[in-house]
Amino acid sequence: MARVVLSTDVANQFTDQVTEFEAEGATVRALYRALDKSHPGLGTFLEESTFVVINGEMVQDAFLEPLEDDSEVVFVPKIKGG
Amino acid sequence: MGQEPVETKWVGKRIVRPDGVDKVTGRANFGADMNLPGMLEAKILRSPHAHARIKKIDTSKAEALKGVHAVVTGADFPELKAASVDGGEAQVNLKDLGENLMARDKALYDGHAVAAVAATSASIANDALDLIEVEYELLPHVIDVEAAMKDDAPLLHDDMFTSGVEPQPKKPSNIAARMEFGAGDTAKGFAEADVIVERTFRTAATHQGYIEPHAAVAEWTEDGQSRIWCSSQGHFAIRSMTTALLDMEEAELRVMPAEIGGGFGGKTTIYLEPVALLLSKKSGRPIRIVMSREEVFRGSGPTSGSVVKTKIGATNDGKITAGEVELKYEAGAYAGSPAMPGCMTAFACYDIENAKVVGYDVVSNRPKCAAYRAPGAPMTAFAVESVLDEISEKIKMDPVELRMKNAAKEGTRALYGAKFKQIGFEETLKAAKDHPHYSAPLGPNQGRGIACGFWFNIGGESTANINVNPDGSVTVVSPNPDIGGSRASMVLMAAEVLGIDPEKIRITIGDTASIGYSGLTGGSRVTFAVGMAVVEAAKDVVKQLCERAAKIWEVDFEGVEWRDGAAHPASTNVGDFDPLTLGDLAAQAGKLGGTVVGASSINARGAGPGFGTHICDVEVDKETGRVDVVRYTAIQDAGKAVHPSYVEGQMQGGVAQGVGWALNEEYIYNDDGQLENPGFLDYRVPVTSDMPMIDTVIVEVPNPFHPYGVRGVGEVPIVPPLAAVANAVSHAVEKRMEQLPISPPRLLSIIDG
Numbered sequence: 159m160a161r162v163v164l165s166t167d168v169a170n171q172f173t174d175q176v177t178e179f180e181a182e183g184a185t186v187r188a189l190y191r192a193l194d195k196s197h198p199g200l201g202t203f204l205e206e207s208t209f210v211v212i213n214g215e216m217v218q219d220a221f222l223e224p225l226e227d228d229s230e231v232v233f234v235p236k237i238k239g240g
Numbered sequence: 241m242g243q244e245p246v247e248t249k250w251v252g253k254r255i256v257r258p259d260g261v262d263k264v265t266g267r268a269n270f271g272a273d274m275n276l277p278g279m280l281e282a283k284i285l286r287s288p289h290a291h292a293r294i295k296k297i298d299t300s301k302a303e304a305l306k307g308v309h310a311v312v313t314g315a316d317f318p319e320l321k322a323a324s325v326d327g328g329e330a331q332v333n334l335k336d337l338g339e340n341l342m343a344r345d346k347a348l349y350d351g352h353a354v355a356a357v358a359a360t361s362a363s364i365a366n367d368a369l370d371l372i373e374v375e376y377e378l379l380p381h382v383i384d385v386e387a388a389m390k391d392d393a394p395l396l397h398d399d400m401f402t403s404g405v406e407p408q409p410k411k412p413s414n415i416a417a418r419m420e421f422g423a424g425d426t427a428k429g430f431a432e433a434d435v436i437v438e439r440t441f442r443t444a445a446t447h448q449g450y451i452e453p454h455a456a457v458a459e460w461t462e463d464g465q466s467r468i469w470c471s472s473q474g475h476f477a478i479r480s481m482t483t484a485l486l487d488m489e490e491a492e493l494r495v496m497p498a499e500i501g502g503g504f505g506g507k508t509t510i511y512l513e514p515v516a517l518l519l520s521k522k523s524g525r526p527i528r529i530v531m532s533r534e535e536v537f538r539g540s541g542p543t544s545g546s547v548v549k550t551k552i553g554a555t556n557d558g559k560i561t562a563g564e565v566e567l568k569y570e571a572g573a574y575a576g577s578p579a580m581p582g583c584m585t586a587f588a589c590y591d592i593e594n595a596k597v598v599g600y601d602v603v604s605n606r607p608k609c610a611a612y613r614a615p616g617a618p619m620t621a622f623a624v625e626s627v628l629d630e631i632s633e634k635i636k637m638d639p640v641e642l643r644m645k646n647a648a649k650e651g652t653r654a655l656y657g658a659k660f661k662q663i664g665f666e667e668t669l670k671a672a673k674d675h676p677h678y679s680a681p682l683g684p685n686q687g688r689g690i691a692c693g694f695w696f697n698i699g700g701e702s703t704a705n706i707n708v709n710p711d712g713s714v715t716v717v718s719p720n721p722d723i724g725g726s727r728a729s730m731v732l733m734a735a736e737v738l739g740i741d742p743e744k745i746r747i748t749i750g751d752t753a754s755i756g757y758s759g760l761t762g763g764s765r766v767t768f769a770v771g772m773a774v775v776e777a778a779k780d781v782v783k784q785l786c787e788r789a790a791k792i793w794e795v796d797f798e799g800v801e802w803r804d805g806a807a808h809p810a811s812t813n814v815g816d817f818d819p820l821t822l823g824d825l826a827a828q829a830g831k832l833g834g835t836v837v838g839a840s841s842i843n844a845r846g847a848g849p850g851f852g853t854h855i856c857d858v859e860v861d862k863e864t865g866r867v868d869v870v871r872y873t874a875i876q877d878a879g880k881a882v883h884p885s886y887v888e889g890q891m892q893g894g895v896a897q898g899v900g901w902a903l904n905e906e907y908i909y910n911d912d913g914q915l916e917n918p919g920f921l922d923y924r925v926p927v928t929s930d931m932p933m934i935d936t937v938i939v940e941v942p943n944p945f946h947p948y949g950v951r952g953v954g955e956v957p958i959v960p961p962l963a964a965v966a967n968a969v970s971h972a973v974e975k976r977m978e979q980l981p982i983s984p985p986r987l988l989s990i991i992d993g
Contacts, residue, residue, distance in 0.1 A: 163657050164657070165421055165656060165657055166420045166421050166422040167404060167419050167420050167421065170406060170420065171404075171406065206331075209698075211657070211658045211659075214658065214659050214660065214661040215661070215845060215846050215945055216658070216696075216698070216699065216845060216846060216847045217845040217846070218698065218699055218700060218843065218845060218847075219843060220843070220845065230659070232657040232658050232659070233657065234584070234656050234657050234658055235419075235580050235581075235584065235656070236329075236330045237329075237581060237584075237696050237698055237763065238329045238330050238508075238578070238581070238611055238615060238762075238763065239329065239505070239611065239614070239615065239695070239696075239697075239698060239760075239762045239763020239764055239765065239952075239955055240448075240504055240505025240506075240508070240611040240612050240613040240614060240615050240762055240763070240954075240955060
């Protein structure tokens with residue numbers, strides 16, 4: 159079970175303000191699908207709108223990145239620089 | 241235990257820049273320098289109104305003018321679809337992009353393009369613009385961000401319903417989005433505070449101010465081989481946006497990168513390219529469009545003006561107990577201000593248990609804002625760093641010490657969610673405190689300010705090719721325009737891996753047909769991300785060379801190692817062979833299977849956040865209100881400075897832009913919503929004589945996810961200067977600066993009370 163961390167905004171919209179919880183998923187892609195099941199629309203929203211930070215490493219978009227049981231997966235809004 | 245710096249031979253050296261001679265001799269080709277046989281010049285007609293319905297456009301008289309070959313309006317473009325398109329860093333709303341490029345039903349700001357003419361000369365094209373008759377129905381307009389948020393404000397888009405609010409409003413408004421980040425309990429945190437400071441800060445819209453105006457040359461062909469030459473921060477994004485707007489396949493358009501005369505985020509979008517290509521299609525001739533400086537100001541994106549309300553509480557011993565920020569950012573005529581990164585960066589320098597940030601993205605009748613160096617971050621840093629400065633005064637604590645007590649470090653979870661790995665913020669604070677500038681005495685009417693800043697830095701899709709030439713020299717092909725010295729950095733990293741002198745390596749920027757897709761040159765990502773691709777491509781070359789040496793020596797691949805630019809036996813057990821240099825192997829390439837070409841395509845991960853601390857001294861003329869920056873020191877964690885001169889240049893450039901933002905630059909509108917200062921005489925950017933020598937200190941705390949420890953460096957240096965300057969002025973006049981720019985009349989009115 160990976161530990162998922164969401165921003166306040168996303169939690170307000172999809173998870174009844176819960177910002178941290180555990181979810182199944184052997185890869186980031188599988189996690190998206192699992193989140194879509196547990197919180198309809200959440201996985202798709204995260205896939206389209208956020209970068210992924212796994213255990214403190216900004217991996218941005220990484221569908222096939224494997225997740226371990228103790229992985230912390232943080233979703234942060236996509237960042238546009240100048 | 242953090243990652244130790246990597247020992248390097250070439251990375252970190254100050255080699256001569258590959259583009260230097262071309263630029264100082266005038267040989268470099270910028271966007272406007274391309275000439276094609278039969279080329280026409282094009283000009284764009286722009287709305288003089290801030291908000292108007294376009295009832296009719298009659299182009300017949302313009303089309304009849306001798307020398308005019310084509311006229312286009314919004315009606316000539318394919319119908320805009322509700323879709324998004326790749327913008328190089330993120331998806332872009334195609335409908336907004338197209339309407340901003342050329343107005344359809346409404347002109348939404350003074351300077352909004354409404355038509356374009358191609359003619360045999362620029363003067364004929366300008367004459368033809370005067371012959372285009374546009375019937376406008378004037379509509380009420382709104383410029384100010386807070387006025388635009390009011391219930392009764394003139395509405396720009398009747399289909400804009402604020403996102404991020406549950407339930408979503410049914411009434412349209414100019415507030416495109418609300419966003420929120422939070423942690424802990426701010427009410428509890430403020431209750432624990434001994435001192436609370438709350439203020440509202442305002443910044444003006446400022447332009448990126450690049451020297452080179454936007455320019456594009458386009459040639460449409462009927463056989464799907466159209467071409468565009470332009471200067472941009474990412475020709476792959478220019479291709480995707482242009483083809484999406486003109487219903488073309490990406491393979492039908494080849495975009496050639498020109499040298500770029502500054503971008504700072506402002507050249508990450510399109511203003512001219514589809515217009516030029518459509519005019520070319522209509523006229524059957526190549527087209528060149530070059531913006532005037534006035535058009536750059538009126539028609540291309542500045543950054544957002546902002547209103548940022550900030551409240552911070554702290555104990556008397558300097559612990560920040562709570563912080564709140566509410567920010568309102570001008571997006572211009574279409575949604576998409578940098579309110580989100582403004583929220584995310586607001587408290588990123590600090591470890592604060594109880595914090596809340598709310599942001600609003602607001603449209604008004606101004607040009608659509610574009611990215612500008614660390615988009616959104618300088619404004620919130622101005623607010624937060626000013627309030628921290630005031631708190632340090634109130635609790636009588638050294639301002640660096642206050643920041644040190646609350647500094648983010650490895651393990652700190654930023655309010656936006658990510659937990660930091662190895663970062664160098666504390667090291668920049670320590671370097672500031674130890675710097676002679678920090679303890680130097682001040683003169684009369686002088687003040688000193690310090691401020692800090694943060695930027696995420698990003699990675700993303702990146703490619704690189706390395707061709708080993710028959711004589712042993714090497715050509716690197718990079719996919720990204722070089723704005724801040726990336727060519728030199730790529731050469732150094734390739735030299736490091738290949739083990740050869742950088743003098744043996746030349747680098748070129750590939751066009752969209754000659755190398756695989758790469759994201760924008762932006763977000764401080766190129767030296768980090770494309771650099772990783774170059775490192776991977778160079779490793780690919782080394783692998784192939786070692787494989788060939790193994791075959792020549794008839795030993796296993798594992799028996800060969802690469803060092804000092806040559807294959808060597810990995811140990812005496814492998815055998816006694818003379819080293820085979822890169823040149824030896826390149827000379828025999830044909831006999832060994834063909835030319836050695838290294839290639840890499842990655843989605844770079846592991847971008848390392850950057851932090852900076854700045855010290856600024858100003859002197860105030862209390863009779864005129866003029867502020868002179870008399871000494872400035874910028875300190876920044878670069879992870880590893882691949883080419884230190886370029887890192888220092890980035891730091892100095894960011895400071896110069898930030899000083900302009902703080903002291904002079906602002907868009908000034910009249911009551912009709914028309915921009916009154918669209919030129920460098922009235923829009924005052926700092927010039928060399930305004931600036932002292934900007935001292936720089938590069939701190940190197942390696943990014944553990946990069947082979948040499950590199951972090952991005954281009955964005956951070958514009959984040960602290962607004963507050964550093966404002967804090968310095970506040971101390972010089974003993975009154976807190978809440979609004980930028982601190983121009984002489986504004987400062988005089990504050991001094992006079």
